[in-house]
Amino acid sequence: MNTDLLSLFDTDEAKLRAIVAKALSGADDGELFVEHAQAESLTFDNGRLKGGSFNTDQGFGLRSVAGEAVGYAHAGDLSAAALERASDAVRAVTAGYSGSYASAPQRTNKKYYGDENPIGSPSFEAKAKLLTDIDAYLRNKDDKVRQVTATISASWQVVDILRADGHRVQDIRPMTRINISVVVGDGDRQESGSFGTGGRIGFGDFVADGNWQVGADEALRQALVNLEAIEAPAGTMDVVLSSGWPGVMLHEAVGHGLEGDFNRKKTSAFAGLLGEMVAAPGVTVVDDGTIDNRRGSITIDDEGTPSAYNVLIENGKLVGYMQDRQNARLMGMKPTGNGRRQGYSSVPMPRMTNTYMLGGDKTPEEIIASVKKGVYAVSFGGGQVDITSGKFVFGCTEAYLIEDGKIGPAIKGAMLIGNGPDAMKRVSMVGNDMKLDTGIGNCGKAGQWVPVGVGQPHLRMDQVTVGGTKA
Numbered sequence: 001m002n003t004d005l006l007s008l009f010d011t012d013e014a015k016l017r018a019i020v021a022k023a024l025s026g027a028d029d030g031e032l033f034v035e036h037a038q039a040e041s042l043t044f045d046n047g048r049l050k051g052g053s054f055n056t057d058q059g060f061g062l063r064s065v066a067g068e069a070v071g072y073a074h075a076g077d078l079s080a081a082a083l084e085r086a087s088d089a090v091r092a093v094t095a096g097y098s099g100s101y102a103s104a105p106q107r108t109n110k111k112y113y114g115d116e117n118p119i120g121s122p123s124f125e126a127k128a129k130l131l132t133d134i135d136a137y138l139r140n141k142d143d144k145v146r147q148v149t150a151t152i153s154a155s156w157q158v159v160d161i162l163r164a165d166g167h168r169v170q171d172i173r174p175m176t177r178i179n180i181s182v183v184v185g186d187g188d189r190q191e192s193g194s195f196g197t198g199g200r201i202g203f204g205d206f207v208a209d210g211n212w213q214v215g216a217d218e219a220l221r222q223a224l225v226n227l228e229a230i231e232a233p234a235g236t237m238d239v240v241l242s243s244g245w246p247g248v249m250l251h252e253a254v255g256h257g258l259e260g261d262f263n264r265k266k267t268s269a270f271a272g273l274l275g276e277m278v279a280a281p282g283v284t285v286v287d288d289g290t291i292d293n294r295r296g297s298i299t300i301d302d303e304g305t306p307s308a309y310n311v312l313i314e315n316g317k318l319v320g321y322m323q324d325r326q327n328a329r330l331m332g333m334k335p336t337g338n339g340r341r342q343g344y345s346s347v348p349m350p351r352m353t354n355t356y357m358l359g360g361d362k363t364p365e366e367i368i369a370s371v372k373k374g375v376y377a378v379s380f381g382g383g384q385v386d387i388t389s390g391k392f393v394f395g396c397t398e399a400y401l402i403e404d405g406k407i408g409p410a411i412k413g414a415m416l417i418g419n420g421p422d423a424m425k426r427v428s429m430v431g432n433d434m435k436l437d438t439g440i441g442n443c444g445k446a447g448q449w450v451p452v453g454v455g456q457p458h459l460r461m462d463q464v465t466v467g468g469t470k471a
Contacts, residue, residue, distance in 0.1 A: 001117070003172060005034040005160035008058070011080040017166060019080065020062070023087035024164035028099035029065040029325055030090070033302060034058075034078070034160040035344040040119045041153040044131035054119070061344040064090040065326050066097045074345045102329060104167035108306035112290055112297045113200035115172035117156040122207060127152050130207055138182055138216050144224065146190065147183040152176075152203070161304045169304045174200050175295070175451060177440065180216055184223040191229070191412070193222030194397075196440035199293045222379070222398050225410045232399065232414035232468035238374035239416065239464040240367055240402065243435040245379055247454035251355050252385040253392040253420035254285065256445070258312050258320075259338070259350040260327035262387055269390035269421050270318060278318045279424035282360050285313040287322055289337055289353030295439040296354040296453035303339040303348050310336045312355075313424070324350045342448040352443060356455030360430025364458040367429045369405040375414060375466055376400040376407055390420035393467070413469030423461060431458030 071093030073086035177198030289307030324339030383394035436455035
């Protein structure tokens with residue numbers, strides 16, 4: 001595959017540069033975003049290979065920014081004629097407007113992942129055999145196993161960004177992911193467990209003999225725990241969150257509220273609170289797209305700005321927002337490398353990369369021992385968040401009662417209810433075991449999905465509302 005995407009057009013680069021310069025004349029900002037993407041997925045379900053897909057897509061998006069307005073046009077046709085038509089469309093936003101074109105993003109020589117295409121390696125046959133082996137392994141492991149679903153997916157994205165000032169940058173982004181789900185049963189009762197892992201890496205380590213069994217064992221363990229779980233109580237109680245994936249609550253309840261567009265428009269619960277205490281002392285939250293090989297990492301964002309380590313909340317104080325170029329300019333701030341888009345047909349907007357809370361000084365054992373009666377939330381499933389109010393609801397997929405400082409029986413049906421700013425002020429203990437998730441996060445916003453990472457240490461949150469199913 002030719003990774004020089006501008007060369008795929010039916011004209012030379014000089015002509016493309018002239019069209020882009022003309023399209024963005026009088027604009028404050030904007031760029032030509034060209035993308036080539038490949039994706040592959042195989043699913044093994046209920047004892048057989050149930051689905052397989054492979055697709056290739058490519059195209060361009062042309063954006064012109066004038067103040068708060070955006071003109072955007074896209075096409076799957078890499079031709080000068082299509083780009084000329086897009087140019088005519090986006091120039092409407094600058095009619096009667098005379099802006100000063102923003103300076104180009106700083107360049108970077110850093111690279112946080114390789115560029116090898118994970119599709120096709122290992123072979124289709126090897127991937128199908130792996131899925132078959134996972135199914136057989138789990139069914140032989142425990143006679144309570146009733147269903148196994150395993151999915152392997154991979155993608156490879158090449159992006160090329162050209163600005164009206166001639167600035168041009170490129171990024172090549174691989175991605176892999178493996179998910180295992182198990183349903184176990186005892187009589188009429190059935191429960192499930194799952195495990196997933198991935199990142200901007202190949203399949204090598206996971207496919208290696210012995211490694212995938214760890215993930216399969218974890219999915220089965222969670223399912224068997226849930227099979228013995230009792231109904232969750234409801235009420236207000238202390239809650240301990242485990243490290244790693246439970247950081248998804250931080251992502252949803254706090255992270256979205258710290259994206260620049262919501263704060264510029266004053267629709268976030270955190271709007272206007274820069275410099276103020278929005279969390280308990282000891283709480284520091286960062287967004288970091290520079291971690292090697294992580295699912296949420298990006299060398300450059302989709303406007304060409306280098307990814308960065310951005311501190312959002314420092315020792316409880318709000319110190320920054322995540323910004324794309326447009327919202328940063330309108331707010332008098334600097335872009336933070338968070339301008340992301342799902343693909344060439346979408347406009348960029350402020351989005352998270354890897355968002356996590358830094359560790360503190362307490363051991364997980366100390367935190368659990370400090371709770372007389374409460375809930376220990378180990379893993380979360382789905383949740384809902386209202387950005388304006390910060391209100392959230394999260395369902396626990398693995399949780400336990402805490403009784404007199406000790407972990408008690410597993411519970412099912414527990415829901416954590418609250419609002420982000422208030423929840424962050426209820427953090428009373430921060431663990432020393434910060435951990436990132438295993439590489440499974442996807443984030444939705446305004447109809448666009450992008451890969452992300454989450455993480456946190458063990459946390460104690462005082463007097464949280466817990467929804468339960470116990471009568």
